[in-house]
Amino acid sequence: MTQLQENIFEKIAARKKELAGKALILCHHYQHEDVFQFADLTGDSLKLAREAAESGKYPYIIFCGVHFMAESADILTDDDQAVILPDLNAGCPMADMATVEQVASAWEELEQACPGQKIIPVTYVNSSAAIKAFVGKRGGSVCTSSNAERVLSWALERGDKVFFFPDEHLGRNSSKALGITEDQIVLWKRDEKRGGNGVEKLARAKTILWNGYCHVHQEFMVEQITHWRQRIPGIRIIIHPESPWEVVRLADQYGSTEGIIAAVQASEPGSSWAIGTEVNLVKRLQKQHPDKNIYLLAPTPCTCTTMSCITPANLLWVLDNLAEGKIVNQIKVDAQTASGAKLALDRMLEI
């Protein structure tokens, strides 16, 4: 550790003490250790949003994650609580692959292509508040990587088909898990007329998947699974469902970040794991479980570069300002969008 880093860490620790009871620091599992060490609460996006919602007594919620997570936290917290994102560049490239304008125009095209059919929209929590509001106002729901199958099945009980945003892979993996066949799953290519599909294909589809993806989880490949199985017989492969179906279907297990953590925690000492998710979480699991052999599935470091925009330096900058009574980088969702998005979030919590 450099002297400069040490100084920053000491200053953050001092500010945290000074702001105890006022500022709550939430950190996503993909956050780098330099920031993660200062977390009051840690979790995946849904767990953190829930924890933010239960944090009533803290006027300041500092969200060390990405933009859509801070938006969800703002929607679920009280009006007198300020949600802060230490660096406004910390967005989610996958969430940005579906804008509400694109989705609204695709929705109109799909309705025209499927007259008389009931379409239910479902959005992954990794989406903007505007998309969540769009979905909420049309009777749809949010889902997470841990409940996507349940939400999809709820939606299919209520409609003829589901329009799923923005992650193609989570949509396909969940559809396949429910037994939906390949010819009933249709990819909607944004920016193409009718998503690049003919009317007949759309009419017989059960799930229509927006072609967004996470660049981190797209890095996992079938050859990597073959490599680890040859190298360590008996190794267990666990992967996040934002990864492609060809890879997920060959893994021993798939699950959300919380699911991956729980599986490794529950395993016996000496067990071996190759994990397909963001590198910071894998490194943390290696440190927490020295009695297990834990590897990153891919040979390249799979880093969420936007999440790593949050650094100790900008966390300190936020805390310094709060100590002087100034709120910087507040994430505020307007009331109308927030109420629509809350409908979709509440629906998920009911399901």
Ligand code: SF4
């Ligand atoms: S890991 Fe992927 S889905 Fe998650 S925040 Fe980063 S880019 Fe978005």
